Amino acid sequence: MGGLAARLPLDRRPTARRNPALVRFFVFYFRRFFVRHMNAMRLARWGRLGLTAGEGPVVVYSNHPAWWDGAVYVLGADTFLPHHESYAPIDAAMMAKYGFFGRIGAYGVDLESAAGAAHFLAASADILSKPNRAIWLAAQGRFSDVRERPVGLKAGIARLPELNPDALFVPLAIEYGFWEERGGEAFLAFGAPIRGADLLALDRPARRTRLEAALTGTLDHLSEDVRSRDPARFETVLSGEAGVGGIYDTWKRLRARARGERFDPSHGGRP
Template sequence: MSAKRGDDPVALRDERFVRFFDRAFSRFFARRMRALRVARWGMPEAPEGVPLVIFANHPSWWDGVSFLLLARRLFPGRQGFVPMDAAALARYGFMRRIGVFGIERNSARGAAAFLRTARTVLAHPSHMLWMNAPGRFSDARERPVPIAPGLSHLPEIAPGAVFLPLALEYPFWGERAAEALAAFGPPIPASELLALDRAARAERMRAALEAAMDRLAEDAIGRDPARFRALTEAQEGMGGIYGLWQRLRARLRGEAFDPRHDTDAPRES
């Protein structure tokens, strides 16, 4: 059964809204986070001409913002769609215009509706479905990583899709704002997942996601920006009157001004 336009995220998505909110979210992100960085080993590898399912861990409220920023910068020729709790989406109706669609959690009816909508989204080869694999918030160190049941059903409704694990972390390094760190694991064709039963399928996805999360954790502990490609960066240092005083003091001393708090930390090359 086809979805009504009011329930169809493909019909509702408006690229003008996506561009507007990309700018708005970018400014919002820059005021509160230090940078969005992708591990150099973890840049996405995805074939053209097939739909993508990007399944991530769910450590923070910031995940939805990260999804939009990553999608616009790393997959410019694709349209992204994201499921969200229907009750929460009711408070942010504008998000329907940027590809977000509501799901009723913890019910058979909601699960069936999610799969119907996912089938509509993944019917087009330029579409991407971004989702948090656990289906709930979970710490980046939690093992085993929870895998929501609906994820293992997706290969059956999109046998031509490719699945990409995505690890996310938001650590604090040496500055006042946190880092948003991301890394994609190797792609998994739906055909590979379809060769497994659903339980084994979920384990395959879990293992792929945990491997990316474990490797990203090593880079997060290393605190070396050179291991990452920065997609966005905010101004460093305290800013304001104190930042102005630091700059003036450095000039009076004939020193180069470095706004960072942690001046011993390596800079991104």
């Protein structure tokens, strides 16, 4: 593991480039952005991530349904793994265009070339060399509908257990939908962690099959809860701005004041 990471010059290692102050700024930015444009981030009650500060390193691998996934990673890392340094691979072309992403834990990936795959493994080895670190990985490597089966994980994820057998692999299901409010809902659920050592007992194709099965099961369970439209099945992690705004909300506010009631901009009442 150390040999792989050593292949990278120090200034190209994700752990050397990450700037904690800039990470905090982007958490603040994305939180404000999320609450302005979405109604809520909800976590399935059965899908909590029960890891402690000393457990890890961690590989959180998810499906990739929408543009919002990047914001979910930033906010999810701060909320669910606050004691871990979090990193995420992104497309190498995007990384070249927006180099400052490296200051918040991103590292470029080009899995279509042998050199790109080698760089991904070396950078990931650098990250997974310490227990207080985490990688958030869009493991399909492309945008994909949440209902697509098989989920089709990229082959590279099966190599990661070789970098550190102590790593924990955690499936994360992500789904978006609209309920009663103007803004969308982001639904999340974590599956049970899988030990890297257990994955190493399998050959690479079998590892990928097991990781896919764990993510598929988590996705299917989450979709059942989303279809129920029952907010009681979820914990609200982050609440956005409810209501329509403009004349409609002004009229509702005045009516509530005339009745001596508290104004609630949401359509059906906050759960």
